[in-house]
Amino acid sequence: MTPQHPCEIPLHTDGHIHTKYCHHATGEMEEYVLSAISKGLKGVVFLEHMEAGVQYFESTWLNETDFDIYFSKGRLLQKKYKDTIRISLGVEVGYSLSHKEELLQRLAKRKWDTIGISYHFMPDTQGHVHLNLLSRKEKSIQAVAAFGCKQTLKNYFSALIEAVQVLPGTVLCHLDAALRFQPGVSINEKHLVQIKTLLEAVKKKGMALEINTSGFTYRGTPFPAPFILKEAIALGIPLIPGSDAHKPEDVGREFRLLPEYLAGI
Numbered sequence: 001m002t003p004q005h006p007c008e009i010p011l012h013t014d015g016h017i018h019t020k021y022c023h024h025a026t027g028e029m030e031e032y033v034l035s036a037i038s039k040g041l042k043g044v045v046f047l048e049h050m051e052a053g054v055q056y057f058e059s060t061w062l063n064e065t066d067f068d069i070y071f072s073k074g075r076l077l078q079k080k081y082k083d084t085i086r087i088s089l090g091v092e093v094g095y096s097l098s099h100k101e102e103l104l105q106r107l108a109k110r111k112w113d114t115i116g117i118s119y120h121f122m123p124d125t126q127g128h129v130h131l132n133l134l135s136r137k138e139k140s141i142q143a144v145a146a147f148g149c150k151q152t153l154k155n156y157f158s159a160l161i162e163a164v165q166v167l168p169g170t171v172l173c174h175l176d177a178a179l180r181f182q183p184g185v186s187i188n189e190k191h192l193v194q195i196k197t198l199l200e201a202v203k204k205k206g207m208a209l210e211i212n213t214s215g216f217t218y219r220g221t222p223f224p225a226p227f228i229l230k231e232a233i234a235l236g237i238p239l240i241p242g243s244d245a246h247k248p249e250d251v252g253r254e255f256r257l258l259p260e261y262l263a264g265i
Contacts, residue, residue: 009239013043014252016242021070022049024060025246029073035248043086047116050091053099054121055129090114095163117169119159133178141181149185157194164201172202174212175224203235214244216254226265
């Protein structure tokens with residue numbers, strides 16, 4: 001299959017945006033839309049967090065009332081800016097091995113423009129609390145380190161494989177972003193086998209793979225790593241850029257770097 005050319009990446013649309021409704025981002029939905037317009041973008045995809053069964057010391061996701069407000073505000077913005085920019089209302093659903101049926105039921109209740117798949121929260125050994133695998137907070141970093149990074153990554157990739165197979169996802173988000181704040185964490189040979197299986201599942205499901213440009217900020221390269229992107233391109237998996245914006249000024253961040261970066265791969 002012919003690899004995707006960098007010019008074919010839809011750089012005119014930011015495919016991953018959060019707002020104040022997820023409780024850990026800032027800014028109104030309209031502020032993100034206006035930021036996108038000011039940067040010449042033609043489309044934005046709001047991808048707000050959905051979780052189920054998570055026991056954590058703070059809420060970093062939307063409940064059903066939040067989603068009602070999110071859709072109400074989003075529909076108004078779609079009408080207001082219909083001649084200026086395309087606004088999509090999606091969800092980033094964090095997979096839960098113990099609450100998959102609940103997630104499926106909640107996803108089926110609404111018409112989503114995009115369903116992103118991720119895995120942020122892993123239960124600890126007792127299953128009483130959850131570890132936030134993508135958190136920069138010291139409390140979370142220490143908890144994951146105590147559990148063990150190798151085993152955590154194994155569980156992470158295993159959960160994503162199942163998530164892709166079970167959920168009606170359309171795009172896989174920030175594939176290798178887990179443990180991004182763990183110093184010296186590395187992917188071993190067993191993890192590589194899991195990643196290959198995961199990409200094959202994404203291909204079979206007809207999903208896209210996100211190039212998350214927040215990685216430029218965190219590590220100098222986007223998520224996922226070049227070898228993963230190369231494998232995805234070889235499999236013919238479409239690539240979609242997303243800023244993972246958590247404040248309006250983050251919309252479209254570092255998109256300008258992607259053509260040269262992908263050409264280098």
